[in-house]
Amino acid sequence: MNDSKVLLLFSATGGGHRSVAEALMEAFALQAPAARVILVDLLLHDCTLFPINRVGRSYQFLVQNTPVLWQAIWRFGEDKRRLAWMMRLCMPLAQPVRRCLREQAPDLVISVHPCSTTSPAGSGLFCAELSRDKL
Numbered sequence: 001m002n003d004s005k006v007l008l009l010f011s012a013t014g015g016g017h018r019s020v021a022e023a024l025m026e027a028f029a030l031q032a033p034a035a036r037v038i039l040v041d042l043l044l045h046d047c048t049l050f051p052i053n054r055v056g057r058s059y060q061f062l063v064q065n066t067p068v069l070w071q072a073i074w075r076f077g078e079d080k081r082r083l084a085w086m087m088r089l090c091m092p093l094a095q096p097v098r099r100c101l102r103e104q105a106p107d108l109v110i111s112v113h114p115c116s117t118t119s120p121a122g123s124g125l126f127c128a129e130l131s132r133d134k135l
Contacts (some may be wrong), residue, residue, distance in 0.1 A: 003034050003035070003036075004032070004035050004036070004107040004108060005035070005036045005038070005104065005105065005106045005107050005108075006028060006035055006036065006037045006038070006106060006107065006108045006109075006110065007038050007040055007101075007104055007106035007108070007109045007110070008021045008024055008025060008037060008038065008039050008040065008110050008112065009021075009040050009042055009109065009110065009111040009112065009113065010039065010040070010041055010042070010111075010112045010113045011041055011042055011043040011113045012041055012043075013043065013059040013060070013113070017112050017113045018041075020112040021039050021112050022039070024037075024110060024112070025037045025039060038104060038106070040100070040104075042097075042113070043059075
């Protein structure tokens with residue numbers, strides 16, 4: 001893993017996700033100093049389009065100032081059928097994720113936030129894009 005490229009996906013939405021990503025980056029620096037580790041905040045990066053790229057900035061406001069709205073959004077996402085519908089609806093917004101993966105061409109992708117494993121910018125797109133390039 002010494003000359004590998006590692007992509008650490010996170011979102012600075014609270015909850016320590018950035019801290020976890022930075023701790024992993026430090027661990028790679030100690031254990032595999034030649035590895036190139038890149039931090040990508042998916043909700044603020046060029047990897048997402050509007051409105052997804054605005055979620056990170058509005059998250060704290062939403063949680064702190066509109067708890068009823070936040071609870072409604074949270075409950076909406078708890079239903080697997082509604083979440084699947086929302087993911088299908090948002091798939092076109094995830095095109096920049098594919099571009100980001102092609103440009104970065106990582107050997108390893110580590111996600112420390114659900115937005116990059118259970119969202120339109122998440123797991124299916126990453127797996128499909130990476131396997132296409134690596135196989």
